Amino acid sequence: MQFTPQQLAGGSSYMCKTKVGNWLEDMCLQEEKLSEFARNRDEGSSLMYNVMGKRNLYHTKVPLAPRAGSTIRFGDVIMLGHPSTGGVLGVDLTEPCLDANRDQKLVTAAMPGVEPEHCARYSYILEPTDSATQIGDDLHFGEPVFLRCHDLLVLDEALGATRPPFYLASQLKNDRNGSRVSNQQTVFATDKRSMAAAWTFEKISANTGVVRQLSGGEAVPCGTGLNGPTVVVQHKTTRTALAASTKNWDSTDFGRELEVTCHNHLGQNKVNALVSEMAGKTTGQTNVRLEKSPNFWCVIGDVEGAEQPPAPELPGMLNADQMVALLQERVASIEGAGERLVALADAAPGSNIDREDVAYELADIGLGFDPDATKTLLDAFDEGDGMIPINHFLDAALAQVAE
Secondary structure (H helix, E strand, O other), X not given: OOOOHHHHOOOOXXXXXXXXXXXXXXXXXXXXXXXXXXXXXXXXXXXXXXXHHHHHHHOOEOOOOOOOOOEOEOOOEEEEEEOOOOEEEEEEEEEEEEOOEEEXXXXXXXXXXXXXXXXXXXXXXXXXXXXXXXXXXEOEOOOOEEEEEOHHHHEEOOOOEEOOOOEEEEOOOEOOEOOOOOOOEEEEEEOOXXXXXXXXXXOOOOOOHHHHHHOOOOEOEXXXXXXXXXXXXXXXXXXXEEEEEEEXXXXXXXXXXXXXXXXXXXXXOOOOHHHHHHOOOOOOOOOOOOEOHHHOEEEEXXXXXXXXXXXXXXXXXXXXXXXHHHHHHHHHHOOOHHHHHHHHHHHOOOOEEEHHHHHHHHHXXXXXXXXXXXXXXXXXXXXXXXXXXXXXXXXXXXXXXXX
């Protein structure tokens, strides 16, 4: 409770209608909060509107590959279901896994219901890892593949382009990099196309690792739901399997979902190994302990000839020419922007200026973009030394003003 110095000193009290304390500051703060809320509501930039817009985009229906009852191929759009929990693998490209590394985006197993919906958030495109493999070739057990998130998730309507694609990836766990619930090996989405994003589909060993080795030339089967053929999705570099369990839950903008990690859930007993060891024989088994249900996934496609939603029409990927054109439009529309850019060039000690200074000045003038778009813009002028030729940059930025 707040009291005035007079009240604390034993002076006469105020009437009940008298305002005490920082009443004016509190009133102004409340009015500012209300005006900010109204402004964000009108602009559609409040947290509630952002979450609603994200859900609408991520839950857009997309067609899947009509491979049910057959085998999958490179270039197909598939989903990965988790039969033991009823979940389906999903991503959130706006939510980082950890604050320490915000480039790694959250991957969870959503619980959409009895049968998963064919929407962009749960869809992945099978992409070859080398130039020798062609789109349309069958994907075989043990063959590396990139799982690319659906292109609709990287659509930037404000820029009229799609961002660089994201891939499902993982890396070895260390003392600063572990999943945020169970502290196991993290699974995340990244825009870096490297071997950290390479995966293989492996056959479930019924009794020994020999079964898995002999399945190397077989094509990966595809089903229509969570009751289809099951496989193990293994990370190529770390040799650990994709896993989900009802023991570990995570909170997301889409609700309470299962944490997805890379962890080998193996049985406690060996298979056919003890008998050979008792006889003094060497065993050629590579998987003497069986995987358990948290490591089992099923590839989900659609039935051939079934009615599917139309494929979304997407613009091309964001490039330097688009960013230069957007910069020219903003310079022409903002009063005084051209003069401030000229002043920046006049104040430069030489013909080149550090790209970080250019990015800061663009943001200060009101010409700034988000970090990825700014990087694309400045890469068009950077000659590899981190410096921007200021005259070349000005000629491009002021092209519409000069006209």
